[in-house]
Amino acid sequence: MNAGIALLAFAYVLSQFFRAFLAVLSPFLATDIGATPQDLAFASGMWFLTFAAMQLPIGWALDTVGPRRTAAVLLLLGGGGGAAVFALASAPVHLAIAMSLIGVGCAPVLMASYYIFALDHPPARFAFLAALMVGVGTLGNIVASYPTTLAAETMGWRAALWGLCTLSSGTAVGIWFAVRDPEKEASAQKGSFAEVLRIRALWFIFPLMLVSYAEVGALRGLWIGPYLTEVFRAEPRLIGQASLAMGIAMVIGPMAYSPLDRIFNTRKWVIFTGSFGVLLATIGVIILAEASVLWVIALMCAIGFFGSTYPAIMSHGRSLLPRHLVGRGVTLLNLCSIGGVGIAQFVTGRIYAAYSPAKWESTPFVMIFIFFAAALAIGLVIYLFSTDTKPDKA
DSSP: OOHHHHHHHHHHHHHHHHTTTHHHHHHHHHHHHOOOHHHHHHHHHHHHHHHHHTHHHHHHHHHHTOHHHHHHHHIIIIIIHHHHHHHTOOSHHHHHHHHHHHHHHHTTHHHHHHHHHHHHSOHHHHHHHHHHHHHHHTHHHHHTTHHHHHHHHHTOHHHHHHHHHHHHHHHHHHHHHHOOOOOOOGGGGGOOHHHHHTOGGGGGTHHHHHHHTHHHHHIIIIIHHHHHHHHHOOOHHHHHHHHHHHHHHHHHHHHHHTTHHHHHTOSHHHHHHHHHHHHHHHHHHHHTTTTOHHHHHHHHHHHHHHTOOHHHHHHHHHTTSOGGGHHHHHHHHHHHHHHHHHHHHHHHHHHHHHTOSOSSTTHHHHHHHHHHHHHHHHHHHHHTTSOOOOOOOO
8 A cells, every 4th residue: 555545545534534423423513503413414415415416527537637636636625624614613504514515525535546446456456455445444433433522522523623624634735745646548538427327237236326325324424323312312422432333343344345255256145135134234223213222233333334335336336347437437336325325314304303203202213214224125126136247356
């Protein structure tokens, strides 16, 4: 791992942090600026939707401008600028603006890495490198848990955000100087997203990509906090510890998936089995919604672990792409993944509002999990018709 890839990996740690830290800051933001769970769902949704909306221009930029300038400029302006706006927030609407900017800043870092992996490394290494990057990046989920709770309690959340502004800006400058662009494909200038969409086999992968990360991202990024607070009267530290446990599961998950396609000589059925595990864990939360806080946390960790299929699905999609469409192809797949979380946050925010208040405090959250279970079931049924591809041999 050279310095450029290391900096992109650290930028992805920041990206994972920013998509998850609202969950543990929810009690502090409620007290200081009156942010409700619905406000935070909207702000979180804006992060994911702006992130997703940037994928198409980023795909073009990777194939034409290159990953170095694409990642550095957007991370500096969006990541650094958005963290500064968040630190100055005095109303919930400011959080939405800040999260939108941060989403723009975080949007290119993982795809820049995948672009370099796809063009500068053998195809047999792509799945491993993709999983490694996600596994390392998901450390941001761990930092955005109990450590963030402690930081908010000691130095205050505003000071923590100023620190993140400095980190984001410094990382962007480092990327500008350290990342090396791969040699461009001569035919990349002629490629188009329409050409990607003409690959019919991808259409059976897009729906699962849309829903597979939606629950994991929405739960870890927000709903774990309000759920444990309202149903089990959990203190901020317990929320931080639960988020930490789920974050650890999400770090282990991608690396656990990494060798399975080669062991079983299939991409499709590894992904299907793992996603079905998420569905079972979700049904478990619905059944045991108020039974025990420990059982609920354990099932959330299972969702985080089994739901770590992102690198595996990305590898499946990458295997169907010609070399000159790699930038556009992987960003289109990523648009589905991240856009799915953004849509889910808006939908689940409305579900929460529609079922609050309720006779049972768990009712809004049960309805949210029913929504996730139904969406995942539909995605799995469509994915059954996808074309399996065998892993490349090293």
